[in-house]
Amino acid sequence: MAKDVIISTSGLNCYGGRVLTSGIDLTQFQKNPLLLWMHRRSFERDAMPIGRIDNLRIDGDRLIGTPVFDQNDEFAKKIESKWENGFLRMASAGLSIVEISNAPEYLLQGQTRATIVRSRLEEVSIVDMGGNDDALQLYDRSGKMLKLAAGVDNPVLPLLSLEKDSEGTDPRNVENQTNQNPKKMNEEILKLLGLPDSATEQEAVGALRLLKENAEKGETLRLAGITAVVDAAIAEKRITADKKEHFVNLGKTAGLDALRETLSLMHPVSKPTEVIRQKDAPRADEPKTYAKLSEVPAKQVEALRMEKPQEYERLYKAEYGIEIPKK
Numbered sequence: 001m002a003k004d005v006i007i008s009t010s011g012l013n014c015y016g017g018r019v020l021t022s023g024i025d026l027t028q029f030q031k032n033p034l035l036l037w038m039h040r041r042s043f044e045r046d047a048m049p050i051g052r053i054d055n056l057r058i059d060g061d062r063l064i065g066t067p068v069f070d071q072n073d074e075f076a077k078k079i080e081s082k083w084e085n086g087f088l089r090m091a092s093a094g095l096s097i098v099e100i101s102n103a104p105e106y107l108l109q110g111q112t113r114a115t116i117v118r119s120r121l122e123e124v125s126i127v128d129m130g131g132n133d134d135a136l137q138l139y140d141r142s143g144k145m146l147k148l149a150a151g152v153d154n155p156v157l158p159l160l161s162l163e164k165d166s167e168g169t170d171p172r173n174v175e176n177q178t179n180q181n182p183k184k185m186n187e188e189i190l191k192l193l194g195l196p197d198s199a200t201e202q203e204a205v206g207a208l209r210l211l212k213e214n215a216e217k218g219e220t221l222r223l224a225g226i227t228a229v230v231d232a233a234i235a236e237k238r239i240t241a242d243k244k245e246h247f248v249n250l251g252k253t254a255g256l257d258a259l260r261e262t263l264s265l266m267h268p269v270s271k272p273t274e275v276i277r278q279k280d281a282p283r284a285d286e287p288k289t290y291a292k293l294s295e296v297p298a299k300q301v302e303a304l305r306m307e308k309p310q311e312y313e314r315l316y317k318a319e320y321g322i323e324i325p326k327k
Helices: 027-031 074-084 174-178 182-192 201-235 241-254 256-264 272-280 298-307 309-320
Strands: 005-008 034-037 051-059 062-069 090-101 115-127 135-139
Touching: 005 090, 027 051, 027 115, 034 062, 034 074, 062 074, 062 090, 062 115, 201 241, 201 256, 241 256, 298 309
Parallel strands: 034 115, 090 135
Antiparallel strands: 005 062, 034 051, 051 062, 090 115
């Protein structure tokens, strides 16, 4: 059975950069889904594709595909054997860089190179050792393979500047980005708590404690309401007592309104004697039988005379004691 492989993710690679999976253009590659060995191109001596990639897709943050090896190529079959038996386990994406960015929103903790936000998938290779857990080979816009090394600058994919911003914050430090303006953050927290900017830490803690207590009270009331609805359903014999916990949990998950609606659709359990009594009772949709004509609603008399003349004659005689006069 063919095995899928992770071709690329947006994680950091050994070069200190990363490639956004969402920015990888697959259009050209899907027209000719090359599978190579160690990124060796056909212009190199004795280097030919060893297969293709099927079922190429993006799953969350992962670019995934299925290697299919050329069965008419002896070298490709050797690589397939090592792949299927677990001696080779990694594939590498050959990507052509389209756009890079060093904007803070694209940087991760420890990142040293700019982020490749847009790229084009050129080829996929089976490799012996990858650049990281999701191996990577990069090409510039002319198709030339990039030679990158950790800590060594490259004009196509430069190292990030070590200069700090105006507030002394390293743009690569995500933790500092989050806390780079504690004053502004504190102002926003106070605003959400309904406190003035001049509020003390003690006042803020008190407001948070009150919110927590109110939330707990609200949850207690909510649970009490759910339990009351379930208890009522048990009393009405819509459900049995052993199902109480199940329906309480349903109310917690779906909400009180949804619980009420669900329980309302369940009919109360009837005793056998009640069922017999109901069978003996006249059905609501059965036609009503009248003893005499005066019992028939005035609006129905004419319809009765036209549609059921024999019944009309019977009721007429019962009312007046004589047959209907013949014209």
